[in-house]
Amino acid sequence: MSRRPTPALAVAALLAMTVAGCSSGAAPAVRGIPTPPPKATTPAPRVPAGNAPTETFAVGVRQLKLNRDGDRPLPVTLWYPARGAAGGTPERSAPAATGRFPVVMFSHGLGARPEDYQLLLSRWAAAGFVVAAPRFPHTGTGSDGNVLDVLNQPADVSYALTQVLALDTKADDPLRGRLDEERVAAAGHSAGGVTTIGLFTAGRDERLDAGIVFAGTALGVGTAFAGAAAPQLFVHGEADEVVDYAAGKAVYDAVPWPKAMLSLPKGDHGRALLADGRALRVVADTTVEFLRWTLYGDAKAKDRLPADATRGNLATLDDHL
Numbered sequence: 001m002s003r004r005p006t007p008a009l010a011v012a013a014l015l016a017m018t019v020a021g022c023s024s025g026a027a028p029a030v031r032g033i034p035t036p037p038p039k040a041t042t043p044a045p046r047v048p049a050g051n052a053p054t055e056t057f058a059v060g061v062r063q064l065k066l067n068r069d070g071d072r073p074l075p076v077t078l079w080y081p082a083r084g085a086a087g088g089t090p091e092r093s094a095p096a097a098t099g100r101f102p103v104v105m106f107s108h109g110l111g112a113r114p115e116d117y118q119l120l121l122s123r124w125a126a127a128g129f130v131v132a133a134p135r136f137p138h139t140g141t142g143s144d145g146n147v148l149d150v151l152n153q154p155a156d157v158s159y160a161l162t163q164v165l166a167l168d169t170k171a172d173d174p175l176r177g178r179l180d181e182e183r184v185a186a187a188g189h190s191a192g193g194v195t196t197i198g199l200f201t202a203g204r205d206e207r208l209d210a211g212i213v214f215a216g217t218a219l220g221v222g223t224a225f226a227g228a229a230a231p232q233l234f235v236h237g238e239a240d241e242v243v244d245y246a247a248g249k250a251v252y253d254a255v256p257w258p259k260a261m262l263s264l265p266k267g268d269h270g271r272a273l274l275a276d277g278r279a280l281r282v283v284a285d286t287t288v289e290f291l292r293w294t295l296y297g298d299a300k301a302k303d304r305l306p307a308d309a310t311r312g313n314l315a316t317l318d319d320h321l
Helices: 006-024 113-128 147-169 191-198 245-254 277-295 297-310
Strands: 058-064 076-082 099-106 130-134 179-189 208-212 232-237 259-264 316-320
Touching: 058 113, 058 147, 076 113, 076 147, 099 113, 099 147, 099 191, 099 277, 113 130, 113 277, 130 147, 147 179, 147 191, 179 191, 179 277, 191 208, 208 245, 208 277, 232 245, 232 277, 245 259, 259 277, 259 297, 277 297, 297 316
Parallel strands: 099 130, 099 179, 179 208, 208 232, 232 259
Antiparallel strands: 058 076, 076 130, 259 316
């Protein structure tokens, strides 16, 4: 049975009960001897141990037309492992490769569109992931640019995720039997990073097993991370001219789960995500290993992650995974 989204009010109530329970469960102090603080524990990811595919796949791409509540059009671009020779450009509506693949929901930045990130997202698909990227109605290219609508986007992503996962059982759909609904992550850049953080805080979607935040901030969505442990990878340029590096680091510091932060000393707000180059290769390889570990349960991928992150001395990794 698939995991369902947790409504914001339920999350708030759960947090209130958790705080009350912690405050009433402390051990009594002995006079003259301070009570030691409870020992912190790092929760383990909930995806069982396994192995990620060792092959590189060809990549297919297709469009899915969605609309939430009739007034929020959400066209979704899907990149997925496909049959054929690996290494080429994504092929429109190519036959899907054999297997069941984890799903990654990707949220674009303000004034952007999913296709802008194809270089990165197609590399995820080639590694064995189905990537679904909605184009948001008020923050995408050519929209009214209403930045406040970012606060509605976590619900958009949850809705789109439900519709994407439904393809696994939809008769005659090319992705029928190819989606693993128990292995799901969310990722996003800039305003999409805010959206992604929101999916683990006020708009917690319990189906999500992991998150990747590129140049994100908690503005509007907060840092009250809730629900089951979901490892997080933050990627941020130290020379970011839009979202200050310290703002992203502050959110990262608030994450209570296994986490890591990939910092690019010369990185800006994310242009490395859009054009091929050394920085994109480091980011792509690091995020692929993170997804292999969190969604396939591949321990060897976790072991490789630090070396990929620091290759070429382009980035540093704060590793608490």
